Amino acid sequence: MRKPRIEVEKFINVKGKIMFFGEKKPLTAIETTKVLDVFKLMKKRDKRLVILTDQDKYHIKGIIATSDICHFLLKGESCEYCSKFPSHYYQIYEQPISVLARARPVIKLHHETPLFIGVHIMNEQNIGMLPLIDKDSDLIGIITERHIAFLLADTKQNLEVKVKDIMTPNVITCTPSQTIGDALHIICEKGFRRIPVVENGNLVGYFTVKDLLRYFIQDGVVKLFQDHNVDPIFHEKLNSIMVRPVITIDPEAAITQCASVLKKKSIGGLPVVEDDKLVGIITEHDIVRAMAISQS
Template sequence: MIKKRTDVVTEEISKFQNNTQYRSNHKKDPGMFASTSTMDVSSVEFKSRAAERKNDINAVAKKDVITLPPTTTIMGVIKTMTSKGFRRVPIADAGTKRLEGIITSMDIVNFLGGGSKSLLVENYYKENLLAAINAGVSEIMQRDVAFVTSKASIADAVEMMIQRNTGGLPVVDEDNRVCAIFTERDFLDLMADTIDYDSIKDYMSTKVKTVPFDTTIEEAAKIMVSKGFRRLPIVKDGILIGIVTASNIMNFLGSGKAFEKMVTGNFHEAFSEPITSLITKDVIWASPEMDMGDAARLMIEKEVGSLPVIDNDVLCGIITERDFLRAVSSTYW
């Protein structure tokens, strides 16, 4: 469990402040360190800060939530998610704004050949991708939506996300109208400076599924859906060269690049490219000894949802936003 340290001697604070990696990546937060030998991030302070806000999901949920009607085409949804950088979009009635479903990047990957939703393309649209993406999103959206009301606490939302294995929850009012959305990233932003400094090795996932660099986009999509992974580390000659996410695959279609590979309109043509073509960022990684607070801030700074963990040039794990959710909730709530 994450330790609740209430007192840290001056020597330990000095070591932490002088850590070159921390200094190079993060500005000193005056709220993090006391002027004496006591660190100002303690279990007492955390509980006080959490207590102020934990009964109000509205304090942290995003109010400027975008919803789309169920008649929106699948391609229309993909373009919206790609342009806005969203992993999920609530689907709501165009007039009443009442929640009817949700669509995620993993649903799109499933639809694009990764899982059961791709049967819509294969059977009904005879593998014609152009025809399939013009179907209404109601064909593939999730109808059994995990959500919370605007009166829920943050603790309620976190518990729901863990139970339903989801990275985001629409927030609805008393009339079931979507008024906000709460995600794993919102939780990470909230907790980044209040997480105690235990090593990520205690919370990372050690069973990491990697794929070789010549894996096709379609093959990667199938692995993501069958294994339930939103991201896959890519290796070449035993070296980690990048990470591809479900959003990368979705954006490949949303950007129009997928259509450049098509000749007959068959969706297999569009996704026969090697997965390495989707790598867009240098690998941002962590060591097993990096503390949870530093890892959270690094993920926020670099705008990534996970960090591969490397020890002696060997990939030994991965820590994700979901891991932070579980770690903090199991300790404080």
């Protein structure tokens, strides 16, 4: 059955300049900055993406996402340097962040591009962020799925779309006794950014790729990497990093209510619970995917 569409054009000027809806000061790092320093910067700013730039901080050289970091930590082969020294993680931490950048084109938009085009590109390319540039191709901002999803939180319009209409059912979960290594495998293989944690059929926590990043830059973990004592790092149980208590939402809730909770808590997703049972998950990605914006 086809999912309903969120008719966002009814309350937002979708032909408006995309920069108006985005962020003017995105997180950036010069491509020669050390890997560990960038990880710490991402934690401090609570960001899952960083744009790599040249020394002048204007020209885009690449993008590093927490998913790239997870792939590196899992396989140690995200780049030429990593493949040569797969067990020497701490040596990688001391390398320039550019060594973790996977070869892929960076899709950019002019800052005056209409919003509906940006949403269309995100959905067509299955990406969660677009750098915004000026006429000289200098970086001046970004637009993300989160910026777009949060627009629903500010509307008074009565949208008929409910959480159950666009949520992802059949959720992949973990248990508290599974390990950090297990979590990395699931995130990298399934492509998810957040995983609920279930025990005896009950939702007891969740974790995200940002929680994993915070774990991997803890002083104790970095010291283990430095000593090449990797096994304890990946055998750590998920109950040590999972978030609790869990903020949830009902499947019958309006999508605007969901967006309001996401914005208020500054989070990107919510487990969907009915009669104390996990029945799905809804994320900013699901919301933007439902915005097949009309161009008329």
